[in-house]
Amino acid sequence: MIRISGLVLRSTAWRIAVSGVLLLSGCATTTGSSDPRDPLEPFNRSVFAFNDAADKAIFKPAATLYRDLTPALVRTGVSNFLGNLDDVWSFANSLLQFKGQAAAQSFMRVNVNTLFGFGGILDIASEARIERQREDFGQTLAVWGVKDGPYIVLPLFGPSTLRDVVAWPVDLKGDLLSGIDHIRTRNTFKVLDQLDLRASFLSLGDALEDGALDKYTFTREAFLQRRRNAVFDGNPPDLPADDGTPKRPCAGVVHPRGARGIRVIRFGVSNVT
Amino acid sequence: MRRRMVFAFPAILMGLVLLLGAPPVAATEEAPDAMIKRLSTEVLDGIKSDPAIRNGDVNRIIALVDRRIMPNVDFPRMTASAVGPQWRQASPEQQKRLQEEFKTLLVRTYAGALAQVIDQTIIVKPLRAAADDKEVVVRTEVRGRGDPIQLDYRLERTPGQGSGWQIYNLNVLGVWLVETYRSQFAQEINARGLDGLIGVLNERNKSNAKKG
Numbered sequence: 470m471i472r473i474s475g476l477v478l479r480s481t482a483w484r485i486a487v488s489g490v491l492l493l494s495g496c497a498t499t500t501g502s503s504d505p506r507d508p509l510e511p512f513n514r515s516v517f518a519f520n521d522a523a524d525k526a527i528f529k530p531a532a533t534l535y536r537d538l539t540p541a542l543v544r545t546g547v548s549n550f551l552g553n554l555d556d557v558w559s560f561a562n563s564l565l566q567f568k569g570q571a572a573a574q575s576f577m578r579v580n581v582n583t584l585f586g587f588g589g590i591l592d593i594a595s596e597a598r599i600e601r602q603r604e605d606f607g608q609t610l611a612v613w614g615v616k617d618g619p620y621i622v623l624p625l626f627g628p629s630t631l632r633d634v635v636a637w638p639v640d641l642k643g644d645l646l647s648g649i650d651h652i653r654t655r656n657t658f659k660v661l662d663q664l665d666l667r668a669s670f671l672s673l674g675d676a677l678e679d680g681a682l683d684k685y686t687f688t689r690e691a692f693l694q695r696r697r698n699a700v701f702d703g704n705p706p707d708l709p710a711d712d713g714t715p716k717r718p719c720a721g722v723v724h725p726r727g728a729r730g731i732r733v734i735r736f737g738v739s740n741v742t
Numbered sequence: 743m744r745r746r747m748v749f750a751f752p753a754i755l756m757g758l759v760l761l762l763g764a765p766p767v768a769a770t771e772e773a774p775d776a777m778i779k780r781l782s783t784e785v786l787d788g789i790k791s792d793p794a795i796r797n798g799d800v801n802r803i804i805a806l807v808d809r810r811i812m813p814n815v816d817f818p819r820m821t822a823s824a825v826g827p828q829w830r831q832a833s834p835e836q837q838k839r840l841q842e843e844f845k846t847l848l849v850r851t852y853a854g855a856l857a858q859v860i861d862q863t864i865i866v867k868p869l870r871a872a873a874d875d876k877e878v879v880v881r882t883e884v885r886g887r888g889d890p891i892q893l894d895y896r897l898e899r900t901p902g903q904g905s906g907w908q909i910y911n912l913n914v915l916g917v918w919l920v921e922t923y924r925s926q927f928a929q930e931i932n933a934r935g936l937d938g939l940i941g942v943l944n945e946r947n948k949s950n951a952k953k954g
Contacts, residue, residue: 600890679946679953680847682926682927682929682930682942682943686926691917691922694921695917697916698915
């Protein structure tokens with residue numbers, strides 16, 4: 470789950486977006502006992518293994534160093550500042566989804582934190598119980614009716630779905646960090662962003678190792694559920710119980726609200742859409 | 743989500759602790775949200791007041807779970823749900839082993855998270871259910887440092903047993919536990935059958951136990 474420098478990213482993202490659009494128009498076929506939400510499973514598994522290795526070798530040690538060397542206060546400040554920038558984008562997306570209350574909340578959060586929180590370093594809005602509601606363009610597309618598409622694991626960036634990959638370039642445009650012209654500052658912030666994200670998952674990683682029978686499946690399941698949860702803002706409609714009936718492939722459910730930097734797209738298999 | 747995940751652990755563990763055991767309570771029926779509130783508070787207090795658990799003593803946590811949570815959880819249903827359609831074809835012996843291994847896996851895996859509970863509090867949201875619903879969802883939030891963590895329970899009405907309600911699924915941060923394990927179990931069952939699944943769970947539990 471790492472963003473590389475803005476420029477490289479954009480061109481890769483456009484290439485993915487184009488091929489994504491082509492894939493979205495057709496439905497994948499189910500094969501044998503594989504999960505219909507994940508028709509690209511063999512490809513995804515190898516990318517997942519690569520990401521896991523890269524994580525063990527690079528990102529986890531880096532994030533551990535970051536966590537151990539920076540005082541908690543500094544880390545919280547960084548996290549709050551980046552979260553504030555996210556809230557601006559959430560505001561825009563809430564508007565696009567016609568979610569008036571969520572938009573108002575995000576707007577208030579940004580104002581309160583920027584004016585009274587020293588530009589977002591203090592998260593005063595959360596103290597005041599103004600809840601954060603993250604919205605990104607992938608969720609906006611979902612609310613507009615675009616289905617998830619296949620589950621895809623992106624190299625270094627982690628789990629995603631086709632729709633969210635397609636939404637990626639728009640999210641990049643909405644990322645205020647990209648608006649900082651001074652390259653060094655921008656890159657420093659982007660690196661801090663990723664370190665911050667990875668550091669927050671450090672304790673979870675051990676549980677994943679112990680508790681998951683298959684890390685790949687566990688991650689996919691958790692990811693898709695969280696995405697679905699996010700799209701429906703915490704109240705997803707119930708899926709029918711799994712009784713072994715064949716599922717319609719490419720049915721999509723969207724989840725709003727992935728974490729920062731995690732493009733999650735859920736490939737829900739659903740007879741209820 | 744980032745900061746939430748750090749604290750997901752105590753939440754997951756709390757939820758699991760609630761799922762896995764509690765001493766039988768008086769047979770008067772309690773409202774499901776009141777029951778969750780009571781259990782959560784009891785568990786949190788039990789953790790905060792026990793220095794051995796705070797130091798990560800896994801056996802104490804397992805004892806806490808067995809003592810306080812098991813009676814309030816319909817674990818056969820949870821396991822059956824996670825195993826899927828194959829459950830009906832399993833022998834009673836297999837079913838019993840599956841339940842045991844699944845329970846051990848959950849408790850041991852998340853035991854470390856309980857030790858991290860410091861000053862979290864649980865807020866139970868108002869129950870949105872009709873008076874005669876047989877199954878309800880109780881929504882709670884774990885509040886501590888960072889973003890609040892969503893923690894939801896699915897309960898079924900069990901008149902005459904315990905407080906009248908039993909938990910059969912748990913949701914942390916939008917992820918339902920049973921569904922998450924269902925896809926993993928299905929994979930194992932497809933590859934190696936029920937006995938294969940039991941074997942895998944058993945091996946995993948043994949290696950987790952070795953890690954202490």
